[in-house]
Amino acid sequence: MTTLRKSSKLCFIISCLFIYLFSNISAQKSEVIHPGWSKNATIYEVNLRQYTKEGTFKSFEKYLPGLKEMGVDIIWFMPIHPIGEVNRKGTLGSYYSVKDFKAVNPEFGTIEDFKQTVKKIHDLGMYVIIDWVANHTSWDNVWVETNPEFFSKDSLGKFYAPVPDWHDVIDLNYDNKELWKAMTDALKFWIEECDIDGYRCDVAAMVPTEFWNQARIELDKIKPVFMLAEAHEPYLHEKAFDMTFNWQLKDVMNEIGKGKKNVEALDARLKKEKEEYPAGAYRMNFTTNHDENSWNGTVFERLGEGAEAFMVLFSTIEGMPLIYSGQEAGLNKRLNFFEKDTIEWREHKFRNIIKKLFHLKKTNKALWNGTFGGELVRLKTNDDKNIFAFIREKENSKVFAVFNLSDQKINTEIKSNLIKG
Incomplete structure (x- = not known):
């Protein structure tokens, strides 16, 4: 497998990022009104079970000042609800097999513990979203007894899994509008009761998209919420969601890291982004998350020594950067999804790189999210198959970056007058 060698890793030097005075041409915005605090935000995914030896809200709290210092704005908790026991996968089960939408997994603590954690996050000037599984539940969810009509049934009247491999969950039936009311009520509960700031769905x-559209209206009546869809479909940005997953970019980076594709694939992907997504839509950029790490491998398995360069890349192009639990510590193992598998915390250069990148994003409007930031303008080089160079501009800032995404040393020439100033 071809990977990027040390000699070709991006030399990330602040002096290579130049800031100038420039004006910005306004662009058409998405229909969704983003919370004002999200305009230059970054996001961090918390795998609470694996974060500490205890795996609790209370034990996690000691890490909050460090996350704030690193530049994190949004704390995204994987599902915090009780996990089903019927047809459970592994010993501890999947976070995504929810037994009760209005309760806390006792593995993590109590709802009072969670409220305290949310308050501490808010006191540090950060925000909280929690994972929400609206498509299915565990086989022993409380609704199975109280509202069996909420679930899809086969020709024999039996519940079934939405996907064959998801044998620990059963499908919800959104043809039933009473389900819409109950699910919306549960979504409202965590905002009203615990003061969270939104959801990763x-x-x-x-x-059904119309469910999300209506739910967003109801949630925004309580407070301006931030909604992240675990999906890539552009239509989700129309009314319901602030941000979607940029899996397509992640896949392209994986292929380049393995030497199977080059920068032309990245150019093609970014071109399609402009064609497919409305202006103002936030896209979440990442090289790893809980799924990618557990099922497809660590960033080092997939990207080799290019992991550092791609982290800088996804943090500076258009979109909001995501960091997964342990990524800042150079996480180099696949975390077990259904068992206890504590992250090995250690000093690693990634933490300081992330801190610099997040500071750069916050202090330079060119790197802000959606139309709050500057449009990426590709710069021609002497080797556009291997060198990716761009400029982003917004009002008083201009950021210039160059990446060698090959496994060779290359003397680079930028063929543009845009970097002059």
Whole structure:
């Protein structure tokens, strides 16, 4: 497998990023009104079970000042609800097999513990979203007894899994409008009761879009919320969601890291982004998350020594950068999804790189999210198959970056007058 060698890794030097005075041409915006605090935000995914030896809200709290210092704005908790026991996968089960939408997994603590954690996050000037699984539940979810009509049934009247491999969960039936009311009520509960700031919505495209549109209206009546869809479909940005997953970019980076594709694939992907997504839509950029790490491998398995360069890349192009639990510590193992598998915390250069990148994003409008930031303008080089160079501009800032995404040393020439100033 071809990977990027040390000699070809991006030399990330602040002096290579130049800031100038420039004006910005306004662009058409998405229909969704983003919370004002999200305009230059970054996001961090918390795998609470694996974060500490205890795996609790209370034990996680000691890491909050460090996350704030690193430049994190949004704390995204994987599902915090009780996990089903019937047809459970592994010993501890999947976070995404929810037994009760209005309760806390006792593995993590109590709802009072969670409220305290949310308050501490808010006191540090950060925000909280929690994972929400609206498409399915565990086989022993409380609704199975109280509202069996909420679930899909086969020709024999039996519940079934939405996907064959998901044998620990059963499908919800959104033809039943009473389900819409109950699910919206549960979504409102966590905002009203615990003061969270929004949701990351699991397999959002498998749930009717109109449900999300209506739910967003109801949630925004309580407070301006931030909604992240675990999906890539552009139509989800129309009314319901602030941000979607940029899996397509992640896949392209994986292929380049393995030497199977080059920068031309990245150019093609970014071109399609402009064609497919409305102006103002946030896209979440990442090289790893809980799924990617557990099922497809660590960033080092997939990207080799290019992991550093791609982290800088996804943090500076258009979109909001995501960091997964342990990524800042150079996480180099696949975390077990259904068992206890504590992250090995250590000093690693990634933490300081992330801190610099997040500071750069916050202090330079050119790197802000959606139309709050500057449009990426590709710069011609003497080797556009291997060198990716761009400029982003917005009002008083201009950021210039160059990446060698090959496994060779290349003397680079930028063929543009845009970097002059």
